[in-house]
Amino acid sequence: MWSRIYALLIKEFLNLLKDKKSRFVLIGPPIFQLFVFGYAATYDLNQVPIAIYNEDTSIASRDLIAKFNGTPTFKEVLRISHHEQIAPALDNKDVLMVVHIGQHFSRDLLLAQHPAKVQILLDGRNSNTAQIALGYAQTVLSDFNIQWAKQHKLSLPPAKLEVRAWFNPNLESRWFIVPGIVGLLTLVVTVIVTALSVAREREQGTFDQLLVTPLSPLEILIGKAIPGLVIGVIESSFIILMAVLWFKVPLVGSLVPLYIGIILFVFAVIGIGLMISSLAVTQQQGLLGAFLFIVPAVILSGYATPIANMPPLVQDLTLINPLRYFLIILRGVFLEGLSVSQLLDQYWPMLLIGILNLGMAGWLFRRRMY
Amino acid sequence: MNHPNKEKYMRLQGLIIKEFLQIRRDPSSLGIAFAMPVFLLLLFGYGVSLDAKHVPVGIVLEKISPEARSFSAAFEHSEYFVSIHFANMKLAQQALEARKISAIIRLRSNFNRQLYSHESAPIQVIVDGVDANTARLISGYIQGTWNQWLTQFAAQRGISLAQPIMLEQRIWYNSAVRSRNFLVPGLIAVIMTLIGALLTALVMAREWERGTLEALIATPVSVTEILLGKLIPYYLLGMGGMLLSIAMAVFLFQVPLLGLLWVLLLTGTLFMLVALGMGLVISIAAKNQFVAGQIAIIITFLPAFIMSGFIFDIDSMPPAIQSITYLIAARYFVAILQTVFLAGNVWGIIIPNALALLFMALFFFALALRRMPRRLE
8 A cells, every 4th residue: 555655646746836837836935025024024113204393393393303304113204294105195194103292392391281292193094103202202202201200209190001012022023933834835826736736637637547447546645645744844944944044033841842733724724625636627726726725724813913812703713723723833932832731722732623624634535536 | 091000910819819828727827826826915914014013021120119109100001011010020021031021120128218219210221132122212212211201200200300401303204104005005015026026937838848938939920929929918916916906905905095095006107117128038937937937036025025125124234235125126116105105296206116026127128029039049
């Protein structure tokens, strides 16, 4: 049995690797995506263009402006002198935010009867970016407040917040996104390799030839699954290496819980890929099926937006998504240093998903055969 | 009557009919054009939200006093939080590690004493920083709740709050800060990329793979006619998908459409042409469905998703990546979509971005025409 599977394996690998273009597809794009997305996919704001509209010419207002310019978050690109200039600057996306200091600013500040107002106008077309920028602006203002209160011997507020973030003290979103890319790319490559493997043979008519060989359906299944497993594990190992060495994401935990996760995840994904493949008659259908699985799997995984924000019904739906569990494992091992026993709840659903889908794929093979 | 022109027209008509027959025979093309937009919009509209609500927070009051009670009540009444009380810090930390709660707010036993002293009483806040973006939003919400409580506390006791300056915020174009309002319009660009590039790349590559394109080349039809015969049906499918998406955005997801519909349709046509052109170039280069499909997903769909400003802010990317985004057609169309939907007809955004799309469309068609083989090898 094993010698037959071995022969099939050689054929499968030759199929995947002999053509220069399909070899490139397995190696080139993942590297390209890792670098581009590793840098592009960030929620952190950096050098965001802002405009300043200062109607007050005191030292205090200049001090405040200096504080805005002193953060790496904002970059003043425009100085506004008339009220009419605000709307075009925001409309045309020249700036994300306008800081408006009114003409009574320093008077109110020195009188200290009521707080001096600083108006912040934001482009809310991307409401997430707007909210983050607002948060940064708030920090700039409260720093100014504390400094001013100290300088002018004002009484401090009765209570203050001391906020600390665990696992990612500087809240760098790259630490969150890059481990996620490991899951994303492993998913894409493994699904495409397996989903098209049977569909291609069927379209070219070689699947019939495979059926008349002494290979049993189980052997065909194993022969089709192993290339996906090998490629998936190599691919994710490479990306993990780059995450640590190039992107400097701390790997707090050990490799054992991580690799148990990788193998179970790739196993589950192969099951789904072969299921899609055994249902498809043409490669276009196989690719469409792969796509119909990959897109929701990525969106409903917590990769870019948290599962907790989804409506309850959709949250329940994420329970059948292997990527959901794999992302928790990746981030848990990378940032929190979770151990095997803490991750058991993530392991078994992936195993179950894999067994169910492989069983179904095997059954479909047999049904389509006879 | 102009005879050659009529002949040309008939040949083109024949090709288009053939293409529609092929679409009907393999319904997965219709699936990409119509079922996919509905499916993706439903998925995104309901599944994707960056607005955290009902965040579970752990509250640890080490000594219960009226002041501590009023502080925790501020969190209990906020729609942003679901507060869970813990008897001590250790239990709360365990819950945080088990991802049961996203933040811990702790009032130490000397909170009351410090509250009435000269120093500010420290309130310890720990947020789970694994998801940095959510962590930042949550700490913003906590700050807001704390601020409200502080104002209320000071007012009740007649204390003047030392707050030299106060922030007054106005969020334009999306004052309700609903993330759906910018995700759904942006998604239209992602969907159209998919229909245009993926579908065209696949159908052309299929003709190569099966050798039917060689048969076409051998007939009297010209290369331009072959290309037009491919493009017109898929252009129609793509625009149909776009209209469907706009209707769903407006009627189902209640995204306001402030600008004019014809501006969307005109710029949508330009974008569709770019996507079709890219699909053609990919298929001519790949000549194989497996490779063409992979390349189409990787160089068109994923960048449209991540590097177009659809979710992630382009201005915050490193300069080298920012310059790559200029090569991505979706970048221009996402800017137009978000503006026309949420801000109205801002010509300063629409015209330059539409020109960029026009230029890209011309470039890809010129490339496709040049690269398309005119004779058999």
